[in-house]
Amino acid sequence: MAVTIYDIAKATGFSITTVSKVLNNYPDVGQKTREKILKTVDEMGYFPSSYARTLTTKKSYTLGVIYMESLGIGLKHSFFSGIIQSFKQVVELEGYDLLFIANKIGDEKKSYLDHFKYRGVDGVVVFSSENDDEELDKVIDADLPSVIIDLDSSNTNVVHSDNYQGTELALQYLTDLGHKKIAHIAGHQNTFSGIERMKGFLKAMKRLDLTIPPSYIVNGGFFSIEGGREAMQQLLVLNERPTAVFASSDTMALGAIQVIQEAGLRVPEDISVIGYDNVDWSEYITPRLTTIRQDVDKIGADAAKILLNSINGKTKKYVKEVIPVTLVKRDSCSER
Known part of the structure; x- marks a missing residue:
């Protein structure tokens, strides 16, 4: 049977409110109390349900992903896969999961935006090589925090190479x-x-x-x-x-x-x-x-930080970041 917050409160002798504050990282809890509760959480193997966490924090801790590349090779695309990996590493440290969307919910076809509203995502990252997509524009123009990679827009956050x-x-x-x-x-x-x-x-x-x-x-x-x-x-x-x-x-x-x-x-x-x-x-x-x-590592990591800042209200304006590139000299060019 799954361990509940009530079990943690009973085992530690603290109130459910105090345990909840520790689990949600509120500052008004003493250090010794915090350490005791967290130790018990670890020993008892407690994991807060996503539903309960959503009610407490008003966040789903889920980020929607729109991924479109022109060659039809999916995540095998070395440029985008490298960016996705570095993006994923940063957001996972903050407790976020990634949701790659389909264009259906059950048997019913839905737009990207409808899908994200249905899933209650906190923000959206767009990996795309193509400019012209009406459904994508709807996501970018919505109030939902977003960042787009390898595209340009004046209506959302942008990260791309120079x-x-x-x-x-x-x-x-x-x-x-x-x-x-x-x-x-x-x-x-x-x-x-x-x-x-x-x-x-x-x-x-x-x-x-x-x-x-x-x-x-x-x-x-x-x-x-x-x-x-x-x-x-x-x-x-x-x-x-x-x-x-x-x-x-x-x-x-x-x-x-x-x-x-x-x-x-x-x-x-x-x-x-x-x-x-x-x-x-x-x-x-x-x-x-x-x-x-x-620099796929920097593109992905910076895009993740920009999106998280938007979700947490740390930035009021859209951020546009252009990442420098470098020349790698090998053997396919020679003097004329």
Whole structure:
């Protein structure tokens, strides 16, 4: 039979009110009393029910999760899975559980917002690569505290990498190696990162006073290996092909490298390739991939802290945090 708060009160000789105050971390309880109650709680294996805790604290200690990625590989996506892990570690320390939602409650289809209201979550974190989702907008515009990752909004908290800095680092590195004919395999222009890295590419190339033939910008789709392959095939048949390629993701960079090698060309001797993300396998392919590293640990941890602060009323304004990135030099780029 489960241990109750009444059992703790009886075992310690304190009132139910005093025990409740200790369990909910009220300050107006003496240290010796607190220690005795907590020791008894531990010895008797008492766990407060989530329902009782909700009545006491007015919180469910549950955070809703909206997770959408374009490749259809779910939590195997190395960028988002790394962020989710660091986010999870921070919120768990504060006693929160994560609820990944479906679009149904029983047999009835529900919106994200309806689902979160039904579950009574305290806040929502959004992991998404796509900009255009009407149901997502409803969540962001609601009173429910939220934070979005790898997207942008003026209506909620935001955490994402510095995509402009990333493209600047990549292109400056390639030009320092002597490259002038630089192509871009772009991410889908319905994604925040795809749009931002495209803008960054155009801005950096202009600053470096380099010409961009229209044929040097190719849509690689939703950041897949196949998308990188198809884009690189278009670049290889040009009369004046590029000497370097900046891909908007490591997966597209891998696809590009495969096509280059299949054509009998060498990376980096004939064409240099640089990716974006620094996924786990990027240092194990041949050649080892030069790339832009996103700090997934900081993105996830900071997003968690921002959301918890919003839930606890510690911040009145929306927070927008842009996380710096770094260039990881390996073997897929060389001097021209």
